[in-house]
Amino acid sequence: MISVRTVLVTLAVAFTAYLAARGLWWTAAPAYPLVVVIALGLYLVTTWLCVFWEPTPPAPHPEAGDDPPLTIGSRGPATLPLSASILAIVSAVLVPTSIAVGVGPDNRTALFATWYLGGIGALMTIVMVRRRPWFAWAGIVVLAIASIAWMGPVDALSLGLVGSIVWVGVAQLLLISMDRAARDTARLAQLQRAASAWQASQTGRQRERRVQVQRALAVAGPILTRTVATTGLLDDREKLEARIAEGALRDEMRGPRLLDDDVRTELDSARRRGATVTVLDEGGLDGLDETSLALIRAQLAETLRASTSDRLYIRTSPDDRVAVTVVGRSAAGPGLSDEDAVELWREIAHP
Incomplete structure (x- = not known):
């Protein structure tokens, strides 16, 4: 059976590969083709490292204090290793500049030259999902500065920068919601266990009380019946039996x-x-x-x-x-x- 994790990883790899392939669909000759290819290679290597690199054992989550989120590790995306997070920031710095220089001034707003707006956005979305929010937002800031510097604010915003910002923001919201849902589920399971334990203890106490009542009736029943029958006029032996029955009942209760x-x-x-x-x-x-x-x-x-x-x-x-x-x-x-x-x-x- 194909797991949800496998589906998501496959989609991430396919989508980033599609974005990189757009960078090779040249409708005009780039000024420095080798620079463009090297930038594409750096992007793919960095992105796929961020997708597949799993820490062993899972690294602690620095933003969540001492306790990791309930959905971390085997129950969700593990924290991205620090070295991969730094490599993602390096790619966010180098790839936009390399592409802008490699395609030349006349092609910087062409379709094959603006792929990095979505590509770096997808990379930072992966970094966010891998629980490195500060690195993800730092990468978006770097992307925004580089894209605005090379193509202007209007073109950068209209050609994909807004979408990248939205992706990262939505990824963070989904991750927060997932962690909150996991905490609520764990709390609900704990309450359910406590309720089951309480119900079991109450059942046990009821059973114990029934046993005590039956024993009390066995001990005190005959003398109570005799007391009622004689309207309280008991002889010395019966009074002794009544005192003994009273003491036995106190023992059962205390x-x-x-x-x-x-x-x-x-x-x-x-x-x-x-x-x-x-x-x-x-x-x-x-x-x-x-x-x-x-x-x-x-x-x-x-x-x-x-x-x-x-x-x-x-x-x-x-x-x-x-x-x-x-x-x-x-x-x-x-x-x-x-x-x-x-x-x-x-x-x-x-x-």
Whole structure:
């Protein structure tokens, strides 16, 4: 399949070759034919170098700051090497003067002598497309000075100078529009990815909330049904079950990432022996995979299984080293401060 780039390069080569061929269609004998041929050769070599010369790796774009345009390189025209840009300016200086001298004073407004107005304009258009705007406009200024000097302002403007200026201006506008469209497309793609990620996270949260609701109904459903049936008149065993169900619900809301079946079993056992348990997830477990969370939960379940404290505080830690801190306290005896009543301190490290 023929690419758009191949089509554009072919058109550029064909058009510049046509303009150069006009310079050989002599309707009158030039004063210095060799000078005309050398100027044509310099023009063709310079133009085709500007079309085909690709920097390796792509040169940075000096006018755009640190970040190259989104359409540069493989996604668009790469920046023209500096040496080729300078050669284009040299051609813009030498070709008009060489042609004017080579054809002689009597032929300077003839069709075969004015081809360089379009030829240099096409060359500067290529330079503009290759992301060298300052060089392109400098070449147009040089062309304007040379053509006006050799044939006068009226003839220069009427025979092609205006068209060359328009070509370069339109090329710059198209390049700016292309870069802006590429930036907008990239921004739109980024927003689309962010929206997809947000939607995925919301879907995950909804699924997690459904699981929590189902678990809450499984935990608290029977005691709530019993409470409604007895209009709140519960016996001591049922009141204990209600307190345990309340604690389990708080665990599910405050620290779901700390919980698995083993941890839930040990929390239930601690509450049934009369301990007060507080579970808080205050961050620090974000980004951990299920394997790491399973290791942390296993150590937490082991710690709870061995504890005999009256009050247990389980908190996640934002510390880079510690994942979970478990503190156990019991009622202070005579002569002991509240700080002395800490009988369990366990820091579960990140796997």
